[in-house]
Amino acid sequence: MSEAVSTVAFMGKTTGLLEERFVGDIEGRFFIRAYQRGYRWGVDEVTQLLDDVAGSRGQSSYYLQPIVVKRMADGRWELVDGQQRLTTLFLILQDIRGSLPSARARFELEYETRVGSQDYLQVPDEAGSKQNIDFFHIHKAASTIRSWFEALGSGEIQAAIDFYTDLSRRVKVIWYEAPEATNSTELFTRLNVGRIPLTDAELVKALLLTRAKGSPGQPDQSLEIAAQWDTFERDLRTPEVWAFVTGHANSQATHISLLLDTLAGGPRGRERLPFHTFGALRAEIHADYKAFWNRVIDLHSLILGWFEDRNVFHKVGYLVATGTPFDELVGAAGGKSRSSFEATLDDRIKTKLALTDTALSGLSYESAGGREKASQALLLMNVETIRKMKHSSERYSFSAHAAGTWSLEHIHAQNAEALNTGEQWTSWLRLHRDALVSLPLDEDRRRDLIRRIDHAIPSISREMFRTLERDVNEIFSSGDEAAEGDVHVIDNLALLDSRDNSALSNSVFEVKRLEILRRDRVGSYIPVCTRNVFLKYYTDEGAQQVHFWGASDRRAYLEAFRGEIGAYLTEEVSEA
Secondary structure, eight states: OOEEEEEETTTTTTEEEEEEEEEEOOOEEEEEESOOOOOOOOHHHHHHHHHHHHHHTBSOEEEEEEEEEETTTTTTTEEEOOOHHHHHHHHHHHHTTTTEEEEEOSEEEESSTTTTTTHHHHHHOOTOOOOOOOOHHHHHHHHHHHHHHHHTTHHHHHHHHHHHHHHTTEEEEEEHHHHTTTHHHHHHHHHHHOOOOHHHHHHHHHHHHHHOOOOOTTTOHHHHHHHHHHHHHHHSHHHHHHHHHHHSOSSSSSSSSHHHHHHOOOOGGGSSSHHHHHHHHHHHHOOOHHHHHHHHHHHHHHHHHHHHHHHHHHHHHHHHHHHOOHHHHHHHHHOOOHHHHHHHHHHHHHHHHHHHHHHHHHHTTTTTHHHHHHHHHHHHHHHHHHTTTTOOOOOOOOHHHSSOOEEEEEEEEEEOTTTOOHHHHHHHHHHHHHHTTSSSSOOHHHHHHHHHHHHGGGGGOHHHHHHHHHHHHHSSSSOOOGSSTTTGGGGGGEEETTTTTTHHTTTTTTHHHHHHHHHHHOOOOOOOOOOOOHTOOOOOOOOOOTTOOOHHHHHHHHHHHHHHHGOOOOOOOOOO
């Protein structure tokens, strides 16, 4: 039997019937009008459906995508959306019938213009597949289904029985019966072009507003909730709000789903089954929609409260940006005062960073796990630098961070061994040629090196490049022997939006300094500590060498690191 029957406002217009329905309970005659294309699922889509159903065993319910229908005057269903899924399910049931004669589809598919398709679905033989493109795809799907069961060998019959049981008792569709006055072509277009309203969030909204309409004698709160829903969606669409709680750029269609998914709980990412959120929240909405909506309000308020608090904003934003799921932080905040929650955040950051002072100073992106750990440390330094600014309203832009292509960059690269094509060599030489102009250098030496670069570029070879690279690096060296240490450790690394510019990545300090200045002039987002490094903010005035990166710069940079993130470093373990 069907479950969770509700009358809903669909796309804010008219009412219709929304329910969960087992595949085995789908029955009737489905009419497919000419505005729809024919069956077009291929091997991948059919195999995915078979694998998903089989792989979902152990789940009490597994939801397929929605089926949208409209009742016709003669009792048939006009199939507005779901033709591909329903046709595939019909073919699967036809195949299972070969192993289990009692199995059968309780529905039929009819076509307004595709003559013969209804009969061909009964026996999709190879000979008939050559008649037209629709028959070809139907036969291909049937063959894929047959191969999938045959691959199970001696377990084929039992697999057919199990699959039929799944379709009858566990696998459901979201069944939406549109009102008879609905324009089918318009509805089909809206479902399949651009906006697809029957997502988890839209299903929750439809059920919630239906419950909020109340019964005779009860107040109608649906308009109030709908207005709040739109406000919450708008708030979460703010790029800085969205990035700080998700770690992602503002890219998905429905943002309030973050609140709903968090309240529903369950697996994340690819492990999350389709319509898990709707299934998990449905009973709660039916039981007490006001209590449910109050939970949504509270979660929305919690997010905005975190966002407005500069300390919490930066700490939560950092944890999310480095992989901590938002719902974990919501759970950690439960029942805690603001100060207690902040202490919890501090502990989580400390645990995630997991660095002693000694480990920080020796942190290299070439060591096992070093690249990720160095990225975490650099991001934390940038976040903490801004968070601790007194009398400032500035915030670290997690939105810019989410949208960028951030990489660990050598502040000063001592060689360009990673470059191995003529295009890369030419780009590298041009970058350094331009930087020679501002370098304090004997004029004759400058002109000679520029002349040699200009002469080499049109017919550059590996040998020519390596010779010029050596001479260029010598000129751009500070002459500080202590600066010739390991270039891969933290005191020679910064976060930079690289945009896959390998020549820039392998350039010396002066080239990168000029690029930072150029990006700053055009308004690009540059992390505060990256800007500070290339403007020599951390180096004592007496040790300034504006065009070079030397040992004194590296020492000052490391001390700044300690000062900004020292509170999150763990104690050294003394040897017994």
